[in-house]
Amino acid sequence: MTEPGTALAVTGLGKRYRRGWALRECSFALPAGRICAVVGPNGAGKSTLLAMAAGLLAPSAGTLERAAERVAYVPQDRSLYPRFTVADVLRLGRELNPAWDQAKAEQVLASGGFPTSARIGSLSGGQRTRVSLALALGKRPDLLLLDEPMADLDPLARHELMGLLLAEAGEQGTTVVMSSHVIAELAESCDFLVLLSGGRVQLAGDVEELLALHRIVVGPADAAGTLADHLVVARRESGRQLTALLRTGAPVPPPWQATAPNLEELVLEHLRAQGAPPLLTDEARVAELVEVGG
Numbered sequence: 001m002t003e004p005g006t007a008l009a010v011t012g013l014g015k016r017y018r019r020g021w022a023l024r025e026c027s028f029a030l031p032a033g034r035i036c037a038v039v040g041p042n043g044a045g046k047s048t049l050l051a052m053a054a055g056l057l058a059p060s061a062g063t064l065e066r067a068a069e070r071v072a073y074v075p076q077d078r079s080l081y082p083r084f085t086v087a088d089v090l091r092l093g094r095e096l097n098p099a100w101d102q103a104k105a106e107q108v109l110a111s112g113g114f115p116t117s118a119r120i121g122s123l124s125g126g127q128r129t130r131v132s133l134a135l136a137l138g139k140r141p142d143l144l145l146l147d148e149p150m151a152d153l154d155p156l157a158r159h160e161l162m163g164l165l166l167a168e169a170g171e172q173g174t175t176v177v178m179s180s181h182v183i184a185e186l187a188e189s190c191d192f193l194v195l196l197s198g199g200r201v202q203l204a205g206d207v208e209e210l211l212a213l214h215r216i217v218v219g220p221a222d223a224a225g226t227l228a229d230h231l232v233v234a235r236r237e238s239g240r241q242l243t244a245l246l247r248t249g250a251p252v253p254p255p256w257q258a259t260a261p262n263l264e265e266l267v268l269e270h271l272r273a274q275g276a277p278p279l280l281t282d283e284a285r286v287a288e289l290v291e292v293g294g
């Protein structure tokens with residue numbers, strides 16, 4: 001059982017494929033009702049984590065507990081039967097899900113520009129994504145797992161479907177976990193971040209809290225020694241100028257010009273960094289089990 005208010009509790013989670021570990025010793029908690037971005041480079045283990053959260057892949061180590069009863073999962077390959085028509089997919093959704101919301105599913109499909117008589121195999125990648133999202137939202141899930149949901153959608157469809165998804169999540173209190181490489185897009189929609197790198201959790205927690213724990217500083221490279229009191233996550237020199245991401249809540253005095261990073265800067269610098277210690281905010285830590293003696 002997860003703690004009350006926790007949607008996902010991941011403890012020491014690992015997944016080993018034949019070639020080695022895809023995920024290793026991952027631990028974090030995701031509070032219910034949050035919109036969580038899962039980011040990381042290719043091969044970091046994002047899809048593996050989502051498939052385990054969906055219950056479709058068994059962990060090789062550790063545990064993943066989820067509170068949700070109704071889970072919807074949109075995998076990266078969308079996994080819809082090509083011979084089915086869109087109407088068949090909706091009918092299956094209705095038959096298999098007691099809480100099925102036909103109006104919601106139809107709303108997602110409405111501006112897709114294809115008839116429900118169309119076969120899945122005849123649809124474009126973006127159109128298939130729309131059908132997958134219609135099926136997922138029609139289930140009225142408590143937990144919605146989306147693997148790169150916007151990757152093959154055109155900009156208008158992204159805007160429309162992301163808006164719909166967020167409105168629905170806000171109304172229903174749905175917890176959403178979505179992987180993506182488009183950080184700028186995630187910044188507008190997500191309030192929780194899990195950054196994976198090399199199969200491990202590098203950052204996890206509330207986005208605003210994580211941003212507030214970091215500073216971007218710009219200054220003369222020959223003053224680098226004065227940054228010694230701070231944890232330097234990543235640094236870049238261009239000519240005589242040094243730009244660095246610091247993990248610090250303390251003010252950084254001149255000659256450094258310090259600003260708060262945005263989500264893209266925070267993620268990019270951590271991906272460049274390789275070797276910064278992992279950081280989890282308090283609410284992203286899995287509650288320790290306290291044994292009551294007796």
Ligand SMILES: Nc1ncnc2c1ncn2[C@@H]1O[C@H](COP(=O)(O)OP(=O)(O)OP(=O)(O)O)[C@@H](O)[C@H]1O
Nearest residue numbers: 017018019022040041042043044045046047048049
């Ligand atoms: N079915 C599988 N069999 C063997 N290895 C796998 C399998 N699925 C994933 N892997 C490996 O596990 C690692 C993590 O893959 P995963 O697909 O989870 O990464 P990802 O972060 O989603 O990547 P991307 O951003 O490219 O989608 C990779 O090294 C990949 O090669």
